[in-house]
Amino acid sequence: MNIALLGYGKMGKTIEKIAQERNHTVVLKTTSSDDTIDLTKADVAIDFSIPSAAYVNIKTCIEQNTPVISGTTGWLHNYEDIVKLCNAKNGTFLYASNFSLGVNIFFELNKKLSQLMAKRSDYKVSLEEIHHTQKLDAPSGTAITIANTIIGQTDYNNWTLKKPALSEIKINAKRIENVPGTHSVTYDSKIDSIEIKHTAHNRKGFALGAIVAAEWIATKKGVFTMNDVLNIG
Ligand SMILES: NC(=O)c1ccc[n+]([C@@H]2O[C@H](COP(=O)([O-])OP(=O)(O)OC[C@H]3O[C@@H](n4cnc5c(N)ncnc54)[C@H](O)[C@@H]3O)[C@@H](O)[C@H]2O)c1
Numbered sequence: 001m002n003i004a005l006l007g008y009g010k011m012g013k014t015i016e017k018i019a020q021e022r023n024h025t026v027v028l029k030t031t032s033s034d035d036t037i038d039l040t041k042a043d044v045a046i047d048f049s050i051p052s053a054a055y056v057n058i059k060t061c062i063e064q065n066t067p068v069i070s071g072t073t074g075w076l077h078n079y080e081d082i083v084k085l086c087n088a089k090n091g092t093f094l095y096a097s098n099f100s101l102g103v104n105i106f107f108e109l110n111k112k113l114s115q116l117m118a119k120r121s122d123y124k125v126s127l128e129e130i131h132h133t134q135k136l137d138a139p140s141g142t143a144i145t146i147a148n149t150i151i152g153q154t155d156y157n158n159w160t161l162k163k164p165a166l167s168e169i170k171i172n173a174k175r176i177e178n179v180p181g182t183h184s185v186t187y188d189s190k191i192d193s194i195e196i197k198h199t200a201h202n203r204k205g206f207a208l209g210a211i212v213a214a215e216w217i218a219t220k221k222g223v224f225t226m227n228d229v230l231n232i233g
């Protein structure tokens with residue numbers, strides 16, 4: 001498969017290594033909005049860029065009729081526009097806040113736990129996410145996915161980085177040198193605490209998941225999630 005990499009930073013470089021190990025060819029790498037996105041030779045595009053660039057990158061791929069996956073976080077206020085465009089152009093698009101298999105299993109645990117805790121008003125939920133100090137967005141896209149799932153299953157109606165109201169989920173976003181990504185969900189009562197946690201040891205899980213997703217969507221039409229790729233959820 002011929003792959004275009006839109007974004008060639010920490011993730012783009014890790015994805016390139018795994019793509020080569022799986023006998024794919026990287027035919028285009030872009031690193032700024034000044035680079036031309038010519039997808040003539042690409043079977044699929046993978047966007048791991050920056051929040052302010054993702055929308056244009058994804059739109060350009062759909063307009064050039066090239067299946068695109070995006071792992072870039074912090075651009076989701078434009079997600080519905082991309083879904084509309086993709087459907088109008090009969091294109092192919094997949095976004096995941098986190099491509100790793102481990103986190104996608106964790107998402108299912110979080111959903112189940114939030115269902116069990118839905119009516120347990122003696123417990124208050126909170127999230128913590130820890131990432132490296134170069135990360136541009138807070139909270140992480142993964143933390144937002146986790147919080148939105150809890151909101152969908154319980155009476156919580158919002159998440160916040162600030163002091164939470166009773167109906168809000170507090171997200172603690174910490175930045176520590178070299179941390180690839182740690183997420184935990186804690187339900188705390190006066191009697192005990194229940195905690196689930198995922199720790200990424202490196203970026204390989206994100207990159208492998210992105211390549212597996214790119215292989216999976218290359219021949220499909222529509223808007224997909226990792227649940228479709230992994231057949232879970
Ligand atoms: N979904 C996941 O599984 C997952 C995993 C890790 C990181 N991420 C997200 O992926 C994104 C990239 O992460 P990273 O650690 O590689 O960041 P990074 O800062 O190392 O790399 C980002 C790259 O994007 C490039 N860039 C800037 N403008 C661009 C443009 N217009 N077009 C193309 N490239 C452009 C920069 O030059 C840089 O090389 C972030 O949003 C991060 O949150 C998602």
Ligand SMILES: O=C(O)C1=N[C@H](C(=O)O)CCC1
Nearest residue numbers: 073097098135140141142181
């Ligand atoms: O390194 C990052 O940046 C990461 N971003 C994603 C997020 O915001 O959830 C996934 C984990 C790593």
